[in-house]
Amino acid sequence: MTSSLFFNITTIAYFAAMVLFIIYLVSRSRAVALAATGAVWAGFAANTLAIGLRWREAYALGFEQAPLSNLYESVVFFAWSIALCYLLMDFKYKQRAVGAFVIPFAFIFMIWAQLGLNAQIQPLVPALQSNWLTYHVITCFLGYAGFAVACGASIMYLLVIGREERKGDKQGLTGIFPSAKVLDDINYKAIMFGFPMLSLGIITGAAWANYAWGTYWSWDPKETWSLIIWFIYAAFLHARFTRGWVGRKAAWLSVIGFVATIFCYLGVNLLLAGLHSYGS
């Protein structure tokens, strides 16, 4: 019973869920949608168990640290957060078609972690030895996951809005999409969850930076990019009740916001220099 076994199960479950959701779009069979949702639950359970086991394995090696210490661990935690946010959304809305646009994110991150990243458990360097690490990482990733769900809903909104405006018939893959109104609501609710989480993530990061380095803000590329995301979603929240910005433009802001989020998370580490470079 090792964490890597359960990480494998997680990846397979997310993959199965993704395929089933796509089959659901074509077949419109409710049984398939139910099976897909079941696969997400199974993947989420395996993901949770795997993270817990990895935590224990680190302690067994003598490292008293939460499993949030390097890129591999953060990526699998991101996949976990996306599955959690998706399931919360599913619980409330039961709009299964959305899974086809959200679960692929969870799958892509899991498969990348498993095939492309170093899974070795390593002790923390002095800069990361702080309880702030846990609070900072958890809040940031829950925020990011909210934005992932919002992005999936926004893409669907952009696909469906044209048809609704033309009053087209419900043919093709977009046929079983939720209405634009519901997708807009999912988008908004997901950002309503993600935005305070991102704010908390930035604030805990600032508090930690102030505690460890004596400055809460130093315009480090990672900090700056998190602020860029914050600006984009703040614009989104105001666009929702501004004439001329409701609808398509707001949906695009949500998509752009998630692209910026991914860049903040990965692009900054892999392409730009800065204080978070140890996160690789």
Place this chain on the structure above:
Amino acid sequence: MPAKKNPIDALWDFFCSLKLTIVTLILLAATSIIGTVIQQNRSPEEYLQRYTESTYRLLDSLQFFDMYHSWWFLALLGIFSLNLIACSLKRFPLVWKAVTQPRLTADDALFQTFANTEEQLVKGKSIEQVGEKVSVYLRQHFAAPVLTDQDGTLHFFAQKMRYARFGVYVTHLSILIIFVGAIIGNLWGYKAFVNIVEGTSESRVWPRGSNAPIDLGFTVRCDEFSVSFYEGSNRPKEFKSLLTVIDGGQVIEERRPVIVNDPLTYKGITFYQSSYGPTGDAQIRLQATAVATGETIDLAVRQGQRVGLPGGSTLRVLNVSQSYQNFGPGAQLEVVDAEGKRSTYLVLQKFPGFDSRRDAAYRFVLGDFKQRYYTGLQVAKDPGVWVVWLGCFLMIVGSMVAFFMSHRRIWVRVEAVGDQVGVKIGGSAHRNQPGFELFFDEFKKNLKSELVS
């Protein structure tokens, strides 16, 4: 022909516009990217290695090398602040009035604005009896109502979470508070660094980007610096300085360990473990034994130092190293005997017999190996930081309230309709209307059955 607006009104409308908010936020997001692509606050030499001179001039004139403090970025933040203040000032008084002086009586016009209303006729009861039932029901299932008797018509008004209306203003205010905290820190604080050699003291620190030191008003001594590694690897585990604070001849804190993530604060000035390095020559302890006589002495010598040995020879330390070709600490020694004959010895701490030659006149044992280090400390004073944390706290509280709480209001009118009693119910929520509808449908249904019972 539309009347031309006077310029002040036009400016006010400009700053009250939500479109301005969106455009400013997008501009802030887009321009912020520049500073993450172009490294900030480097020397001209570094930039010239990377860019051609004409590119450098262009970027420099646009202040792209310190863009977060450039006039245009600060101007954007200024517009953002003005926009935020103007929007809040415009809307706040209306909300304040709605909360503190709510409409206690609902006329038909008001009922028409609600998406969700209900009418009911009750037979065989007086207005007072029906009113009493409504009052009790509201109190038990929603909130204590305010009763207004208007010529025999009873108006009930009840509300919940009226403070939810202020969440958005608290959030807006929190951003301004954070800005104020940042300005206080910029005006009355500083960021500096100081290197202190083990065993020495410093009472001055050097601010970033300036040559003039700042006097601390007290003294900090570094008693010891150490770095430890995870077993069997070169992954650092801990950097630690033992610091002693002396103020006016009094020892305030003695040998206080300062590690990364655990700084030392005294009189509002905080010292953070930041870097370290070796300084000066290493000192070694040696035990030297003259083979001929068996006489043994203990020595403490620095690199380059020449000392006498028993039997008239002299010893000089040529070279010392913490890790001599992976054999651990080692020293190269030169011995010159009374006749002036030179011979060299390599002494390894972990392998004492490594260099014992048959013709050697001395045997050496390498003892303690002491390299002095300096510790590099970041020094920060920021009197604005608590203002920033206050702003952050208000931002979280404000946005939670703004996003997740809603001001719910219910009006009930009880009046005579012929010989019966008419009851009209209406309600609204300032956000999450669908959630309110669910509650309100249930509320109306139960109130109706309560009234006929």
